[in-house]
Amino acid sequence: MAYSKEFFLNLYKTMVRIRNFEIMTEKLFLEGELPGFIHLYIGEEAIATGIITNLKKEDFITSTHRGHGHMIAKGADINRMMAELYGRTTGYCKGKGGSMHIADFSIGVLGANGVVGGGLPIAVGAGLGIKMKKGDQVVVAFFGDGASNTGAFHESLNFASIYKLPTIFVVENNQFASTVRAKDTTSVENISDRAVGYGIPGITIDGNDVMTVYETAKEIIKRAREGGGPSLLEVKTYRIKGHFVGDPELYRDKKEVEEFWLNEPIKKFEKKLLELKMLNEIEKKKIWEDSEKEIKEAVGFAKESPIPSKEDALTDLFINDSGYDY
């Protein structure tokens, strides 16, 4: 299939935006600017970009604790994201969620989730809701190799399968669940093999090739949207950074990381685009500079945003909180 330059550059820009956001986040965190925990998506940008580019605004996604990439790919406002990381009232969650619970329901992001596998039942439910409504949206549930071993995973795949829900399960196998290797704790080498057990199609692809991801996802999403039910898409990648910023990474060799860094998705795509003459060095430079500028402005926005007041802690629990004891 032929793609326009605009299309390619869109993908590229999205990946660059995610990358720069994460680089800045890492920097800020190490400088002590950000409270809490940060889980970086660096090296996995092709997955979020490739899949979510296929989605409409009304489609839903659920994310993980490593959710910045999904948010950005779905079209989130960088300023509001940065403000949330800073815990300010202008953040997506008014400073009450932080990185791990960042969400924007208005663009269909049903939240990053701090519980491994926590997003899966929610994604199933969204699919159920769409089906009951007889709508044509789909739901993409992003989760990791670690989550594929939780009870929630198995219940969710079974449930979505029997009702043929428009929920697509995407397992981002970055080969590490916190400090533990996927291959040591998962009973199969390819997690997509588990799809058989639930009567749904499963496929494993290279998650570092954004076009592969895009094209595979396109098929699967179309199928779901047309009532074909769920699929399990395994995208293999590598978690270049530690589990969280500050992770001493005692569980792996630096050389291993360096090796995989050679195969990182942005460079890979960049190379391809340059070859196809869809991108030149000047354009590339500009894209990177613009992106960095955008991120810097977001940091400025966040830093000037107001800090929540004490009273803010007692709001947003219920819509109708009459009679409730805080």
Place this chain on the structure above:
Amino acid sequence: MREITFAVALGEAIFEEMEKDPTIFTYGEDIAKQGGIFGVYKPLLGKFPERIFDTPISEEVIYGSALGAALAGMRPIAEFHFADFLFTGIQSITLQIEKIRYMTGGQGKLHLLLRGPDGISNSAAAQHSESIETIFMHTPGIKVIIPSTPYDIKGLIKTALREDDPVICFEHKMLYKIKGPVPEEEYLIPFGVADIKRKGDDVTIVSMSRMVHESLKAAEELEYDGISVEVIDLRTLVPWDKNQVIESVKKTNHLVVAHETWKRAGWGAEIASVVQEEAFDYLDAPIIRVGGKNVPMPFNPLLQDFVTPNYKDIIDAVKKVLR
């Protein structure tokens, strides 16, 4: 006024709301094929067959999907088979449903209802007999309703199905059969409003669910001893009608809280603590709680009787408080 059973009143409430609101659907284990416990859902099967279905035994995804469905714009009723099993899917309730709205800074309307039976029955033993409502009072983020009569359940369920916040409803197994007056006309019961089931002057009993009936029975007997008992049915645990309880204690100066769930750290302790904090000077005696013994539910019916509180325990508590 016509008298119908608790189960029928429940079914009526759901049916009437489903007629009005096309986004309501209900699912759970073993509910559709047999029309639900005591035929609660029979009218639904007739009219809305596609809006009621059975699920696999997957509590985590049953409750978690209620959340997802609500976010996608539907209004699900997820039934739990036994309250005890809420624990098998507890992650979805306490980590997701209760937290999502707050964590996302108030995004979304989580209009969902979890409902099902709790409490003792015919020697169902430790994994099928418990009352665990206290946990959902302790962890913030979900409203808890516990009706005790057909009138109350109809009004409360209707309100729940119009709430935009998550609600969990506990229905004592042994109440499904009881009959009570229920008007034909529509009515709603707001949350956080207690019902004085019996007026009195000497002692206040605060209770919910099956223990309300035990309290009323105790009150009848105590009347012979010249003790005038006021029985307050909270009807909803989150939020609960603190003002009504305090007003009553100011009048009677004596309080007993009675619930079937374990006495230790049960919700009765919260009520007692709040009352002694805010109405200290009106108490003429310590507050006494009546609750289950702190053990899992034993199988043998005699043992079950022993560990479960009843009207006699309430009478003893009242006498102790009035000494």
Place this chain on the structure above:
Amino acid sequence: MYEIKMPKFGLTMESGFIEKWFKKEGEKIKDGEPLLEVSSEKITNEVVSPVSGTLLKIIGKGKEEIKVGTVIAIIGEEGEKVEEIKETPSTKVVPPERGRRIKASPLAKKIAREKNLDLSQIRSTGPGGRIEKKDVLVYLSSVSEKKAEFKIEKLSSLRRTIAERLSKSFHTAVTLTNTTEVDFTEFKKLMKENNVSITSGLVFVLSKVLIELNKFNAHFDSDKKELIIYNNVNIGIAVDTEKGLMVPVIRNTDKLSLKTINDQIKELADKARKGIISEEEIKGSTFTLTNLGMMRTEIFTPVINPPEVAILGIGRIIKKPVIVDEDKISIRELAYLSLSYDHRIIDGADAAKFLEKSAKLIESPVLK
């Protein structure tokens, strides 16, 4: 300015109570004029002003016990300004007794607070001695009732002491009373002739009996289980005063003449009634005599004055027909002697002997 301080009556007095003030603030007072009345454990006494002037300020008020030496009033020139001297606080700071915490329900405390009630006055019927609302209400209604039917009189310190001592005596001594009717006709004549009271005569007679039956002239130390038999006879005479019973003591009556005894009795009784008797004058008796003859009492059972071992009471002298010389009827004047004795020390036979000897001496009186 002159400071009036709580005086000390007697060696052992440490504190006293102000019974009443004779003058008000602002009134003039003269040197020697009675200023106030003070009571201690044993006696009540008038305090006279040592100076003339105006009573500028009364400091000691109320029913609290005040330590000896504490300033209780200021006397000075009329119009003189007195520095604000704080009300002398009660010297006895009673710390909350551990283990005697007053238990009351919050509601009971609230009502008590609102009605200004002292929880320590309220009788509790709640569990563990807890005062409940109904206890407070009962107290309230009884207080209001009481106001209608009677007035409450707090016991004076003297009364309190009497009550305590007599109660002690009653409950420790094994008190019995023997009586005998005695012919006082000759005795009465003789006393009249000599211008002395019956009481004086009795003291004279008793002294002799007590020397002979010296077991009766003793103190019993029940702790040490010792009987202290005295060589001198000191007879206490029970005197009824406005304030209550006082027992001034005539010392060494065995060595005194009838007349001296009579004079002394008169003097001391007078002092007692006036309230100016000293502590010394009311202690040290070895035996007590109590005369109720002026009232309508014939036989009675006086309680022993501890640590004495016996007490003699005499009742009314009445004219009665009596058999004399075997078969003649004569009008004689008779009265009962009632001897109460401590049976731990004295047996019935001893008591009988005492009465016999006393009766003999009365019926055939000798003035030597």
